[in-house]
Amino acid sequence: MAAPRSSARGKTPGLAWDEATLAPVVLVHGAEGLLVDRAVERLVGLAREVDPETEKTTVQAALYQSGMLSVLTSPSLFAEPRIVVVESVEATTDALMTDVIAYLSAPADDVFLVLEHRGGVRGKKMLDAIRASGAPVVTCDPIKKDAEKVAFAAAEFKRGGRRATAGAVRALVEAVGSDLRELASSCSQLMADSEKTIDETAVSRYYGGRVEATGFRVADAAIAGDAGQAVALLRHALDTGADPVPVVAALAMKLRTLAKVAGMRGRGGSASDMGLAPWQVDRARKDLASWTPEGLATAITATAQADAEVKGAGRDPVFAVERAVLTVARSAGR
Known part of the structure; x- marks a missing residue:
């Protein structure tokens, strides 16, 4: 037992x-x-x-x-x-x-x-x-955190006797990780259709459109300060059926991660103390190199406002999310 x-x-x-x-x-x-x-x-x-x-x-x-x-x-x-x-x-x-x-x-x-x-x-x-x-x-508690979803997907590949690169697992979670059943099904599909090691190329082959235009990709571009790329990805995502709510949620999650990591500077806290995976902390530290506390506060405030508007407090959810993405991108480096 x-x-x-x-x-x-x-x-x-x-x-x-x-x-x-x-x-x-x-x-x-x-x-x-x-x-x-x-x-x-x-x-x-x-x-x-x-x-x-x-x-x-x-x-x-x-x-x-x-x-x-x-x-x-x-x-x-x-x-x-x-x-x-x-x-x-x-x-x-x-x-x-x-x-x-x-x-x-x-x-x-x-x-x-x-x-x-x-x-x-x-x-x-x-x-x-x-x-x-x-x-x-x-x-059987809900699996909600990105780190837990990555661990779940990695375990699925291991149970299936297949090797998947860390980058492939992260890309898959970003593409289909909102629903655990879909994530499990996607792992099975990749194992059935890929004969070699499952890498980011394999994930992109099956889920490329979704990987390139999910809320996480929009958030990554905005946090990097690339307003043009962020808006282009956002519009493509919306044109292909994405809802503004999860896009704002992805933006908020990325900003919360930045805030958590920024708040732990000098304290010696570990990734587990913050409820994050080590790769998330490493990425946040790199992103924070181009952020100031004031810029981060502005971005968080704008995202919180957009979150309320896309959930019914505003008249135009598409306008609300685009405004938030632009504000976040323009706040980077300020």
Whole structure:
């Protein structure tokens, strides 16, 4: 059994999805749907490795009625092992909570009960009881930080037995990293279609248009002080369907990174102290060479204003994001 570890975000200790291990009762908890699905698939696969005849039964928590758990886990005629997966426990009925809490004291033989809870406060008493019982908890917290997405993509390539350069992984995250399922799918696509080491050229071949015109590329050009390139990339991105909101979000994220790194100057803090990957810190330090505190403050203020306007406070989101990009680019070096 894998030892429990803290999640990447430092929340409740638990097993990662790829450490999920069989037990009479297992809780799969977290709002990252892809990881929840993978953890459950892993548990079903492990059960069938033990016995290929393992029968899987799926129950929707919202439809659960009193006594169903007893029926599902009672000895069968041929005594074949079973795995019972209760889906969407965040929408649990009172009857399910009562039955699960009672079940914890005497789990059935040859039955694996898996409960998946995708977040929220519903069912807290039951979740607390499961944790108190010592049952394994698989933690599937959302992956939001760039550093975590880069680590996830790198792990996908490693699991697939393929080598990918650091630059390729970063480029892929910048192109499709807003959704974890899409990122995982893109990794699979690259592994299927690339015979050699996956590099930036391979990523550009499949996702070139998106890589060159994402909000991150716009932000990079603006922070470098290249107003012409930043606006050209922005207009291309908008013309090809990009929404102003994520563009502003990318700009804000890059500026927050600059502010974090600038604030740690002279303090000796590490990348992990700032919640960043080492390559992000190195890049920010290079970018900061052309920024003053006053210029950074102006850029952050302009981006905050654009963020409010593209989310409904203004009449023209396109104008708002273009104005912010120009302000940021012109603030570099001031």
